[in-house]
Amino acid sequence: MEFFEATATHVDDGPVPAPASPDAREHLVVIGNGMAGCRAVEELLARDGTRFRVTIFGAEPHVNYNRIMLSPVLAGERTFQEIVINDSGWYAQHGIELVAGDPVVAIDRVARTVTARSGRVTGYDKLLIATGSDPFIIPVPGHDLPGVISFRDMADVDAMLAAAAGGGEAVVIGGGLLGLEAAHGLTLRGMKVTVLHLMPTLMERQLDEAAGWLLKSALEARGQTILTGADTAAILGDGKVEGVQLKDGRVLPAKLVVMAVGIRPSVKLAREAGLAVGRGIQVDDHMVTSDADVLAVGECVEHDGQCYGLVAPLWDMCRSLADGLVGRTNPYRGSVTSTKLKVAGLDVFSAGDFSGGEGCEDIVLRDAARGVYKRVVLKDDRIIGAVLFGDTGDGGWYFDLLKKGERVAAIRDVLIYGQAFASGGGLADPKAAVAALSDDAEICGCNGVSKGQVVASIAGGACSLDAVRSGCKASASCGSCTGIVETLLALTLGEEGVQAGPKTMCKCTSYGHDEVRRAIVEQGMRAIPEVMQRLHWSTPDGCSSCRPALNYYLLCALPGEYVDDQQSRFVNERLHANIQKDGTYSVVPRMWGGVTTPTELRAIADVVEKYNAPMVKVTGGQRLDIFGIRKEDLPAVWADLNAAGMVSGHAYAKALRTVKTCVGSEWCRFGTQDSTGLGIKLERGFWGSWMPHKFKMAVSGCPRNCAEATIKDFGVVCVDSGYELHVGGNGGIHVRATDLLVKVTTEEEAMHTAAAFVQLYREEARYLERTAPWIERVGLGHVKARVVEDEAGRDALAARFWHSQSFSQDDPWAERVAGADAGLHQPLLAAAE
Amino acid sequence: MTDWIDIGTLADLPLRGSRTLTLAGDPVAVFRTHDDRVFALIDRCPHKGGPLSAGIVHGHAVACPLHNLRISLATGAVLGEDAGCTPVVPVRVAGERILLASPVRAAA
Numbered sequence: 001m002e003f004f005e006a007t008a009t010h011v012d013d014g015p016v017p018a019p020a021s022p023d024a025r026e027h028l029v030v031i032g033n034g035m036a037g038c039r040a041v042e043e044l045l046a047r048d049g050t051r052f053r054v055t056i057f058g059a060e061p062h063v064n065y066n067r068i069m070l071s072p073v074l075a076g077e078r079t080f081q082e083i084v085i086n087d088s089g090w091y092a093q094h095g096i097e098l099v100a101g102d103p104v105v106a107i108d109r110v111a112r113t114v115t116a117r118s119g120r121v122t123g124y125d126k127l128l129i130a131t132g133s134d135p136f137i138i139p140v141p142g143h144d145l146p147g148v149i150s151f152r153d154m155a156d157v158d159a160m161l162a163a164a165a166g167g168g169e170a171v172v173i174g175g176g177l178l179g180l181e182a183a184h185g186l187t188l189r190g191m192k193v194t195v196l197h198l199m200p201t202l203m204e205r206q207l208d209e210a211a212g213w214l215l216k217s218a219l220e221a222r223g224q225t226i227l228t229g230a231d232t233a234a235i236l237g238d239g240k241v242e243g244v245q246l247k248d249g250r251v252l253p254a255k256l257v258v259m260a261v262g263i264r265p266s267v268k269l270a271r272e273a274g275l276a277v278g279r280g281i282q283v284d285d286h287m288v289t290s291d292a293d294v295l296a297v298g299e300c301v302e303h304d305g306q307c308y309g310l311v312a313p314l315w316d317m318c319r320s321l322a323d324g325l326v327g328r329t330n331p332y333r334g335s336v337t338s339t340k341l342k343v344a345g346l347d348v349f350s351a352g353d354f355s356g357g358e359g360c361e362d363i364v365l366r367d368a369a370r371g372v373y374k375r376v377v378l379k380d381d382r383i384i385g386a387v388l389f390g391d392t393g394d395g396g397w398y399f400d401l402l403k404k405g406e407r408v409a410a411i412r413d414v415l416i417y418g419q420a421f422a423s424g425g426g427l428a429d430p431k432a433a434v435a436a437l438s439d440d441a442e443i444c445g446c447n448g449v450s451k452g453q454v455v456a457s458i459a460g461g462a463c464s465l466d467a468v469r470s471g472c473k474a475s476a477s478c479g480s481c482t483g484i485v486e487t488l489l490a491l492t493l494g495e496e497g498v499q500a501g502p503k504t505m506c507k508c509t510s511y512g513h514d515e516v517r518r519a520i521v522e523q524g525m526r527a528i529p530e531v532m533q534r535l536h537w538s539t540p541d542g543c544s545s546c547r548p549a550l551n552y553y554l555l556c557a558l559p560g561e562y563v564d565d566q567q568s569r570f571v572n573e574r575l576h577a578n579i580q581k582d583g584t585y586s587v588v589p590r591m592w593g594g595v596t597t598p599t600e601l602r603a604i605a606d607v608v609e610k611y612n613a614p615m616v617k618v619t620g621g622q623r624l625d626i627f628g629i630r631k632e633d634l635p636a637v638w639a640d641l642n643a644a645g646m647v648s649g650h651a652y653a654k655a656l657r658t659v660k661t662c663v664g665s666e667w668c669r670f671g672t673q674d675s676t677g678l679g680i681k682l683e684r685g686f687w688g689s690w691m692p693h694k695f696k697m698a699v700s701g702c703p704r705n706c707a708e709a710t711i712k713d714f715g716v717v718c719v720d721s722g723y724e725l726h727v728g729g730n731g732g733i734h735v736r737a738t739d740l741l742v743k744v745t746t747e748e749e750a751m752h753t754a755a756a757f758v759q760l761y762r763e764e765a766r767y768l769e770r771t772a773p774w775i776e777r778v779g780l781g782h783v784k785a786r787v788v789e790d791e792a793g794r795d796a797l798a799a800r801f802w803h804s805q806s807f808s809q810d811d812p813w814a815e816r817v818a819g820a821d822a823g824l825h826q827p828l829l830a831a832a833e
Numbered sequence: 834m835t836d837w838i839d840i841g842t843l844a845d846l847p848l849r850g851s852r853t854l855t856l857a858g859d860p861v862a863v864f865r866t867h868d869d870r871v872f873a874l875i876d877r878c879p880h881k882g883g884p885l886s887a888g889i890v891h892g893h894a895v896a897c898p899l900h901n902l903r904i905s906l907a908t909g910a911v912l913g914e915d916a917g918c919t920p921v922v923p924v925r926v927a928g929e930r931i932l933l934a935s936p937v938r939a940a941a
């Protein structure tokens with residue numbers, strides 16, 4: 001961790017500043033190593049890297065980090081290292097002296113010095129005050145008990161985490177942005193959280209009543225208790241927090257109380273130094289205070305009567321400040337702000353003024369089913385405010401129109417449906433909309449990055465989302481602009497030029513498939529609830545997208561050990577049959593390599609008659625499908641088929657389906673090898689193996705390819721000299737012919753290569769990704785390198801496959817026939833009529 | 834007056850799963866969620882009649898096995914972009930026992 005034990009290592013350098021080697025440069029001293037202070041220095045260095053020698057004093061014992069990301073740190077989604085903006089290397093590189101952990105306690109404007117708590121006195125030519133804000137603590141009885149914590153810096157997060165260890169109850173006072181993010185984090189950390197909010201609706205300064213109510217319901221659905229209109233009377237406890245008492249007498253038990261009711265600009269130093277101070281330190285359009293050599297920036301300032309509590313205005317301020325310092329004019333004219341809540345899976349956006357009133361016009365769209373609420377407020381044909389809940393994709397666009405003050409009469413009727421619709425009748429390419437944004441349109445509000453800067457970063461070599469994130473920081477914080485950044489990547493580089501990055505698995509998590517999978521393997525996770533807990537799932541038990549995927553990943557990682565979770569499987573895999581549109585099931589027994597016998601055919605015929613199956617059909621996969629079986633009859637049907645030696649064909653499963661064959665050398669006048677025999681060997685070897693998606697094979701006896709091997713996931717085309725092994729074929733909507741993987745000379749080699757290929761696919765493809773899109777994504781070269789060129793690697797893959805197979809070739813039908821999970825098939829109460 | 838009929842205990846229902854029965858001619862799906870709450874719906878998806886009892890149960894919702902619409906177990910309403918609603922069958926847990934309101938028609 002980037003720690004600076006500053007008080008111990010930095011020694012007082014005497015009342016008269018006397019640097020060891022005289023430095024002719026002007027000395028810029030910055031008070032506050034936070035977001036605004038460091039950004040101002042960055043902006044200055046970008047304009048003139050030589051004029052100033054810089055010293056930064058920080059009260060916190062850390063390098064400069066991204067304060068807004070404390071919420072994800074609390075929630076366990078990021079680590080402290082991941083939110084560092086400038087590490088110690090940055091200070092060293094620019095010759096900046098960081099005095100961390102030693103706050104400035106006095107400014108002497110006559111002597112032009114500052115004094116730190118350690119007694120150190122430092123002279124300045126220019127002074128920059130960037131002390132941020134102090135959390136407001138309501139002075140109720142008990143407010144100073146241990147266990148009452150504010151939410152402002154890393155120390156607060158550490159204190160909350162310590163308190164949250166072991167669970168228990170927490171009360172968060174304040175239902176604004178900070179309070180709700182604290183509540184979310186603590187809930188994910190296993191605490192039972194109650195939010196107390198004085199006003200009748202949450203985030204009332206950013207949201208209107210409707211959105212506040214939707215937000216409340218959404219948070220309640222996640223297990224939080226939200227009490228609005230709740231006025232705190234006292235914090236109870238003897239030596240430590242034990243509860244909170246409300247004015248109406250209610251008492252809520254709590255071992256942790258987070259006070260998040262508001263902030264006050266931190267102006268004590270400035271006031272004591274005699275600078276002009278109103279609510280904040282008063283500054284002009286270039287951030288100069290009432291003393292020409294003292295500047296101030298960030299949340300501690302008041303500009304034109306306004307104080308700000310969000311980062312976007314800081315970026316504007318820092319640009320004007322740096323320009324002013326190097327003698328350029330670029331007056332700061334105030335900022336319009338927008339707000340986003342950083343709670344995974346909850347999209348809330350607001351901007352501008354939506355209090356309504358004289359001359360204002362509301363456009364509202366509600367989609368109760370989707371949980372969407374959008375409201376745009378117009379005045380004099382211009383957007384002056386917007387509140388979005390549930391679908392915030394167009395927030396940036398509304399905000400851009402609002403800031404530019406653009407007239408919207410021409411698109412008034414479709415405005416509420418969003419940018420894609422408004423700019424082209426609904427069919428418009430959403431890309432065109434992003435392309436149409438001006439260069440100075442702000443893309444990333446968290447880090448103050450404009451479209452022009454994102455494009456410059458891409459043009460400078462950032463070819464993936466991750467590269468853009470580390471390059472210009474766009475999309476590196478709350479992530480809400482990710483979609484736009486991806487579009488900019490595609491626009492700048494063309495679709496092919498973009499290196500794909502992880503997309504999140506589903507709404508329940510902020511991780512992508514690959515990250516989740518890596519974490520499962522690296523951290524040795526063993527069960528779905530463990531994955532959800534450790535990776536901070538935002539829902540109690542996932543959804544129908546992530547649960548089957550997690551089940552598969554665990555199954556693949558821990559063959560023989562992991563206990564399959566039936567409730568995380570799609571019904572077909574749970575009932576081992578294909579559900580049909582009328583709720584009945586179809587049953588497909590295996591017919592090895594498409595070869596059958598009179599006994600099998602007789603057993604099938606008997607089943608059809610005995611259970612009145614309305615249809616029996618030859619499938620496109622060379623076997624028979626019995627349709628219209630009732631759920632209750634499935635075990636009996638299977639019992640009859642098992643008795644004739646047949647097992648499940650997995651026609652329903654993300655697993656090996658069919659292995660199609662042609663007659664081959666045994667009968668066909670063109671046949672070169674025993675394609676039927678090899679097909680049967682493959683099917684006997686590979687059936688039962690769970691895969692990311694369904695998997696089909698075929699073996700054709702010659703290049704005439706009657707078994708259609710070249711549109712299969714794994715296809716063999718026999719030739720005189722051996723076997724061509726083809727991979728990544730697909731029928732379906734997008735037909736893809738296979739790629740030739742390798743040619744081998746014996747059946748054994750063919751089986752061995754097949755095992756290695758299947759295992760690579762099992763271990764690397766994302767759930768529900770068939771071999772065709774997987775190979776398109778990772779490239780044939782990668783597959784060849786692993787399966788063909790790396791002999792030892794191939795052997796290891798094949799060995800892992802056969803190990804896994806040793807646990808997976810139990811016929812699921814036989815298990816059910818033997819009585820496993822009988823309840824799944826039987827009604828709960830036979831005679832409830 | 835609603836008649837309550839006893840249909841069994843929590844242990845008869847798979848966690849995050851469902852079982853079915855027929856009540857006054859209607860198929861009913863009884864669900865048990867992750868937090869051991871019990872819900873009952875007519876076992877017919879408002880979309881095209883899919884058997885909701887066969888869906889994946891998550892949170893207080895079930896994903897229909899036919900086309901993956903998500904249905905709220907508490908209200909029977911389709912969640913997400915589509916509309917529609919399947920009738921809810923009132924259900925009560927009394928001690929160990931699960932009680933279902935009967936007949937369904939009176940409640941629907």
Ligand code: SRM
Nearest residue numbers: 578586618619620621622623651657658730731732733770
């Ligand atoms: C039964 C069968 C049609 C038939 O009567 O011949 C069939 C039936 C279904 N196919 Fe198929 N497919 C059948 C052979 C095929 C084939 C031909 C083949 O395997 O040689 C293909 C093209 C080859 C391929 O997969 O690449 C095929 C490509 C699909 C696709 C598109 C897959 C893709 O990757 O794009 C789907 C959709 C999906 O899986 O998402 C699909 C999905 C389905 C589903 C599961 C639709 C559904 O979700 O309910 C159908 C289930 C029927 C059932 O309940 O039994 N079926 N399906 C065939 C069963 C073969 C078997 O014996 O197991």
Ligand SMILES: Cc1cc2nc3c(=O)[nH]c(=O)nc-3n(C[C@H](O)[C@H](O)[C@H](O)COP(=O)(O)OP(=O)(O)OC[C@H]3O[C@@H](n4cnc5c(N)ncnc54)[C@H](O)[C@@H]3O)c2cc1C
Nearest residue numbers: 032034035036058059067068103104131132298299310311
């Ligand atoms: C948990 C959390 C989440 C947030 N989320 C968002 C968000 O999503 N979007 C958004 O726009 N904004 C958000 N904010 C607000 C945003 O972080 C602030 O607007 C921003 O950090 C202000 O920057 P600043 O430099 O003015 O103050 P700070 O970043 O607080 O920096 C001030 C620094 O000065 C130090 N300091 C104070 N006094 C002294 C002294 N006497 N000597 C030396 N050092 C001193 C402080 O310790 C602090 O490190 C969030 C804030 C928090 C706490």
Ligand code: SF4
Nearest residue numbers: 581619620731732733
């Ligand atoms: S082609 Fe379409 S209709 Fe026919 S079985 Fe396949 S999915 Fe069903």
Ligand code: FES
Nearest residue numbers: 878881883897900
């Ligand atoms: S029948 Fe339920 S989603 Fe179509």
